[in-house]
Amino acid sequence: MNTPDPKLYRPCAGIMLVNDTGLAFVGKRIDTKEGDWWQMPQGGIDKGEDVNAAAIRELWEETGLLADKVRIEARMGQELYYDLPDDLKGKLWKGKYIGQRQTWFLVRLTGGDADINLTAHEPPEFSAWKWVQPETLPDLIIPFKRPIYNSVLEEFRPLI
Template sequence: MSKPDPSLYRPCVGTMLINAESRVFVGKRIDTKEGDWWQMPQGGVDEGEDLDEAMLRELHEETGLMPSKVELVARMEEELYYDLPDDLKGKLWKGRYIGQRQRWYCVRLTGTEADIDLEAHKHPEFSDWKWIEAALLPELIIPFKKPIYETVVAAFAEYTRA
């Protein structure tokens, strides 16, 4: 299978945030209209932005965590791609992209749960959050992102074993 054309996919970073018990942070999206979907922090990379810096910025925007409250555990070298469902194509991201290409990171919380503040950014993305076992991630994410989450869970499995 050939690699998709990167220009058709929005550049993005995703973060598997784990705690001392190797459980994974998930947030309930504020803008989800249908379903009870939870996801890990993720977001777009600005043009020219370093991927590591984009990950820390997105993590801060979505969880309130300062970079000093986490440590990098691992990063996936390959990008993961997903296509939007047909009913969303042309609607998200001003119709510029047909999906996302994501670089995933695993970081460990070195601060405390009190450092997590979903309202740290003026436009919160999550209404609630919780720690879960990594194996549950693919069942909690919106279905079209499930293959991405299965890949991320497998890639970072050694860090999420209790």
């Protein structure tokens, strides 16, 4: 398999947030128009931004969790790539990218559910959230991202 050209993919940090009972956090995106899709927190890495710092920033923006309420436990050794479906290419990210290249982190909640605040950042990205069994994650995400979620789950399952 050929390695994709990284310049064609938006750099992104993904966070598998788990609680002390081993459940994973998912949020329902506010902008979801079709389907009942849930996802783990993720978002773009700003130019020059450290990837670990981007993960903590994205986690705060999407969940309201402050850095002192979480602990990074692991980082995947390689980036994961996905391509946008044809109907989305040229529409997202001002057409600059054909997909994302994601660095995934396993992050443990050290605070409590009351520390989660979806409206801490304006505009909010999630309209609802819930804890789920990690094995259900691939079934909850929009289908074109399922291979990513399968890889994240395979890598982090022993650590959850």
